[in-house]
Amino acid sequence: MRNAFAKQITELAQKDPRVVLLSGDIGNRLFDEFKARCPDRFYNCGVAEANMVGVAAGLAMSGLRPVCYTITPFVTYRVMEQIRVDVCYHHQPVVIVGTGSGLSYASLGSTHHSCEEMGMLRLLPGLAVVAPADALEVRGALKAALRHPHPVYIRIGKKGEPVVHKSEPEFVIGKAITVREGSDACLLSAGTMLPVVLEAADRRAAAGHSTKVVSFHTIKPLDTALLSDVFSRFRLVATIEEHSVLGGLGGAVAEWLADQRGSQARLLRFGTADEFLHETCEQEHAREHFGLTAEAIAAKMMNDE
């Protein structure tokens, strides 16, 4: 995903002289092409993220389109107030990209995990929160973000995530992408969980259950048209994300659902638990720890049907 980001931002910067890339001392060699093509529009801001986000706001106020890029916790938790005041309060179209999101950097320990940041950022007025599913969605998300007149947060994984889409889907912020149709239950997947979610749907198919699968890539603003449709048609709707069950996609959908009249569908939320992960492990095992596997998702859903 990060290579897709680097390629796409380089292409966009060549087309649009307003695009400026700010990095928090990360992406060794990743942006060599960008630096070669647009040497006056790449800034390594060092390990100083509060300054980086303020600088981005100042650039945006001057008519440029800055993109801040570093490891997720440092460009979200650490700079929450800069995002809130400098970017959101001033309605500046800054794009914030967190890399290695969720449990991507499981083995680095909880300092490098980000399972709460979508919940935090979702509370900021005017900020779109986007979690693309694969490298092709990253490209679409970045293009959409740089067209968007308001600030956007994009959480991406690291590298080597499976590519789900066959070609780049039309990516509209706030409009979820249906990946597979189905009739019994609906799975709403945020971010890089999508391959696992499709596998869970395969398992359900093998057991005779037809499952709709959606890449629900925008956590804010919610695609309420799609939610209204699936909650009226299906008995069971599940959210799946590499993020806490509190505050992220599951939290956002639960809040939305609480305001709806007469919905009969049951909502199941799959995500990380309200705890820090203390065990040393790779992403795959961290997902297992939190029940974020195709097997666990399919089993829990069948229990509930």
Added chain:
Amino acid sequence: MSATATDASAADLGRIAREIRFKLVEMSHAASTPHLGSAMSCVDILVAAYWRVLRLDTNKPADPARDRFILSKGHAASALYATLAKRGFFPASLLDTFAQHKSPLAEQPAPNCAPGVELATGSLGHGLPVGIGMAIAARIQHQDYRVFVCMSDGECNEGSVWEAAMFAPAQRLDRLCVIVDYNKWQATGRSNEIMHLPSLVEKWRAFGWSACEVDGHDIAALADAMRRTPDSSGKPVAIVAHTVKGKGVSFMEDDNNWHYRIPKPDEVAAARKELGLV
């Protein structure tokens, strides 16, 4: 863009500064707003900038070529508002609404709240990073405007200030200038005791700035120091302006109670007399 300097004489500027100071006393009294001491301390910095240094056109407050001035110590917003009104950005009558219900002029400035206000401030440590972004934008867009950021000494407690202080010289932002309103007090005590600040000018110098100290109530000296931007060394400019909190009214000067105190009617009258405006 109009010429940098107004044709006001030194005596005119002294009077303007005294009139602004009295306005601040009146505003604090009328609206029962705190931070009067902090506002009084930076008046001469504002007068030097707006009458002697900044390239601006009060009829075109959003001109892309204008020099930017960010009052990062947002708690002194009344001083910025009174300065902008005096300089002609908006009618002085707007100051009468300061901090009142539905006034555009809040106790600390909101985004685009009035012509000439560049940034919503109030949370400390934000003005310099944003100012750096504006300075980099000038370079990218081949503009030659300058960016001035006025901070308080208490504000220098914030880590983001020092992140920014390391970054600007690395980028050789020679069209950027910081002015620290060093009045030696912060909200609840001596700034030099709460944090280690006595070496403030050496700190800026060590961080790579072209740094100097001036009497923060000497308008001519302040203007000279600010006009060193852009600095021939290629470094950003830092001015440590030695000031007195509550400057201009004897019973407020260097008395930190005036961080929060509201002047009573007799104190307003006494201030008027002391400022020679009777």
